[in-house]
Amino acid sequence: MAETSDSVLPLVSVILVNHRGADDTIECLRAVREDLDYPADRLEVVCVDNASGDGGAERIRAAEPAVRVVESGDNLGFAGGCNLAARHANGQVLAFLNNDARPHREWVRAAVAALRAEPTVGAVASKVLDWEGRHVDFVDGGLTWFGMGYKRHAGEVDDGSHDAARDVLFGTGSALFVRAELFAALGGFDERYFMFYEDVDLGWRLNLRGWRVRYEPRSLAYHRHHASMAGISEAREHYLLERNALATLYKNVSDETLAKALPAALALAVRRATARGEVDPTQLEITRRPEGGEDGAAVPLDRSALAGMLAIDQFVELLPSLKKSREQEQRDRVRTDADLVPLMRKAMEPAYPLPRYLAAHDALVEAFELDGVFGRPRKIAVITGDAVTERMAGPAIRAWHMADVLAAEHEVRLVSVNDRVSPPESRFPVVAARRRELAAHVDWADVVVLQGHVLEMVPSLKDLDSTKVVVCDVYDPMHLELLEQGRDTDDERRAKDLQGVTKVLNSQLRRGDFFLCASERQRHFWLGHLASLGRLTPGLYDSDPTVRSLLSVVPFGLPSVAPRRTGPAIKGVRPGITADDKVVLWAGGVYSWFDPLTLLHAVHRLSRRRDDVRLFFLGMKHPNPDVPEMGMAERTRSLSRRLGLTDEVVFFNETWVPYGERQNFLLDADCGVTSHFEHVETTFAFRTRVLDYLWSGLPVVTTDGDSFADLVRREGIGVVVPAEDPDALAGALERVLYDEDFAAECRRRMVPVRERFTWESVLAPLTEFCRDPRPAADRLAASGPLVRTPAPGRGEAVRRDLALLRDYLDAGGPLEVAKRATGRLRRLAAERLHRGR
Template sequence: MTGRTRVLIITGDLIGERMAGPAIRVWNMAEALSAACDVRIVSWNRIERTSDLFDTVHVREADDRQMRDHEAWADVIIVQGTSFRVFPSIAQTQKIVVADLYDPFQLEQLEMNKYAPPAEWADEVTKAVSLLNEQLARADCFLCASEPQRNLWLGGLSSMGRLNPTTYSDDPTFESLLRLVPFGVPGEPPVQRRHGIKGTVPGIATDDKVLIWGGGIYNWFDPVTLVEAMGLLADEHPEIKLFFLSARHFNPDIPEMQALTDTVESAERLGLLDRTVFFNDAWVDYERRADYLLDADIGVSTHLIHAETRFAFRTRILDYLWAELPIVATDGDSFATLIRDRGIGRVVPAQDAPALAAAIVEMVWDEDARRVAADNLKAVREEFMWSRALAPLVAFCTDPKPAPDRDLVLRRVSAVGGTTFERILAMPRGPRRDFALVRHYWKQGGPALVRRKMLTRRERLQRD
């Protein structure tokens, strides 16, 4: 390929002042790639932000006629989430495809929908697995965020027949097929323009010690144990305050989860709400998060132990690294290993409120512990800068090549069968697919499930 590679990045996330992890990742990918490539971000969600370095374009959901023009323009297409399912031209493209698998959302679905009726829970997991399998079967290059994720996706690729003699002969480590591209932090240190928490939030004084929970409250986390730890500290250490940065998601497509309800109820039950535990109901603008991070003394992240934990990459931890905040976190994920091995905070057992309370007190008041963490954080922060994290992707896109087994892949994709539900999901969007889905939902849950699905779809279309 001669000249500058044309890279199309597709996301279903909102690109704006408020952005969640997938959009933040896409934005930084585009910035890093723009030095050597022509880059275009396309989202079927809203586009409220522009750049002089690359193009941003909104395409209506399932408007494949419009998407075909972007597919024809591109040399390389980077996909996230449901891109294959939303746009048939992307699923059927002959262009080089990069699948960004930094978020194992099939495991998130096990937690996100566990309170739904069993048939709906099973359907959501089936959809997620089907989407992932389409990407594993088709893409020319894959991105993961950690070594545990590399193991997860090597297993997935193996089961899809992608670790075969052809790809093995090309690279027996498979590191060129599956590239380690973690989430990153900006190269420039954070700058505070005004106080976001101390002396600003009623009940939090300028000399209080603030723990920050730097993201949403989802079912795979364990904020309840953190609130219980605050209950153990409240009388002896009333100056220690816990601030949840973004209790409710700005995107109406993301449902409010049971974990948020349980956390607020726990704070109320223990008499901590707006006393030592505080919830910010608004999602903080991406460019303003430094105002809050630099008002904090400790970054906290607590989770339950299940399959999602093992392979998760907690993007909120990156903001703690960026702000050089000592971290107190639950054991069991890749960041717990980093925190422990690099001495940047404390790791505690899951669902152990006394151990969590003790770790918080130590990292707030032990000057030696804070000094060691501060020194170590500087080095770790450098390692996670976006410029370094995205280097393997930039290298691929500046000299892109089809997967060594491309011919085999295309033959297999054209012959894929799957379950009845998977075959329905793979159908082009339109009346035939809609009728097949209605029949499926009727068989699974009768008229009540059909009505619920229709209402959900109508609400989404009205928002769009």
């Protein structure tokens, strides 16, 4: 996001509610005033003392005189206290913060940046960690079909995998920003809730009105979980959660959904209460009647069971006022329940692991057909032709991460048409499928994401009349690769192979509903392809002049978590390479479009003046045995032997390093290198393994001409050299290896670049598409011209024919006129024959 001048930042009102927790409140207020990177004159702090009665308000005033302290006459709860503070606030943005939390320095500035950058964002949900910053408190919100919100991933170790911004259904009230005008228009938090789920309800209502709630991980806070709830019993907490969940469900779902969901939710609340309190549900059965008449003895009832029953009772009590709120919400909503199901994450989640309760949950879901009401998870099949094993090449790695990111919101399976499928552990199924088995996976899926030749293997999917939504990943321009790869074959075979691959790509480009490419250079290239095939229709262009709804850039990505060494790899391990040597790493395979030969000459020259330089090729043999070794690999080995470099200066790892171990090799290197020839393949290529250099902080030396060279030059993260210039390449390697200041600056500049290339970030276009997948505009049924050209009148037709006659005479004389006339007569005869049928 672009930085905003402090002079145009909005006034932010930070709101806290105190109830008998003055020590926590004072500590929090001090952090807000002293630690935030936000102009003091654009920040106000409002604290409501919620009838503490312990002198807390006076203590807060004395400790923090700059804070506006508002005292309530009664304990209004969290919802009422926040609303009271909001009425006393002057800011354009309201920042709600629990009094037992502390904000990170960037907490306000990052949230304000998100609000300013995206006008459709009505609220920003902060990332919240525990007090020590090790475990997750809030990074995402989920909602069950019976109205209970929950914090997804709560309690998990914060490993960096939740550091990509995304839309959520709601944020946690412990750290939440809302546009003040919007908060007032919605009536603020629902004060009937007192506490619990008021933040879920607010987020739901925001989304129904078309506003977005945006999770922004850079807006960070730390929370002493439940410190503000000291003295509240578990039974009372259950009571509030049960009652407020029913109220939230009742207010916000549509009439159609409510008719099925509310009866089931009420029944489930009863079962939840009896299961939680271990109540004997059969004790009043007639067959259990004691001999001698009714047993009038009192029956003990656990308070946790009583909580659920009283919650339903008080929900009924609130119905008259809730009905008015419901009418308002239904009148003002602009989005459907189905629109919000993806934001609910896992709507059919049972939530409580109690056996009797789980049985009732499944029975109610089936009886009321709730799967159809809230929608099952969207089913997405990611299909690759590459081997999915511990040793994966680029296409499989890309497919793997697509499946992983999409699995956070959908039911995903990764399918490989390669026999070699022995994947690492994953949260999604990975299966091998023969060609004849692919149709079953396609039929199962709502959306198919495919690569390479997969479309050719499923004729039904290739059919242009198919309604299945297809995403084509064309990050690999196979026909351009084949121009280089095919040099080792005979001319006739090379021409046929090129023709076949081009046909495969054209089929994808005609059929796909959404396309992914790897760079802006590729995007220009594929736009030309799509235009030549007639896909860039006036209707598509008028609705989306950028055409990004059809073709979007999704580069290769990086893990969100920084590389962590799990063992030694090169230095001190490989004979001939000591711990003090300078290691140049070639991270990918050796293919025909690369130029490792110039690199060998450069390293040879550099080694004459620097005896500690070493070049390490990470993987010479492709992990997929179906991919033959290219001639360039043997030429590289041969030249290294002739120059006397092998196992002295140059080292070859003949196998392929397992994907989960590559970080050890990267962390043992001092710089990363890639060199290639200057040709068309280079212009549109995307060197996927170069991203590993960014991930591990290796300065990059690269040949000019591709999109990565543009990135290295623009961001200052290495050196770009001309093609086939060993002296320039040797000089560049010497600079990044031995100029410590330059190398350190390259590493410093890599930090923000890395953040842009995390898988969660780069896959955002695919994630967004899969949340609301639909056929491409030109593939919709009845998508012909809305306004057609009227048939010409008789006089206009005569004038047009005379004009054509003149053109034909000018072009070729009487012979051309006769030729055109014959062609026209044939067309007319064919039309009459067709009408006769």
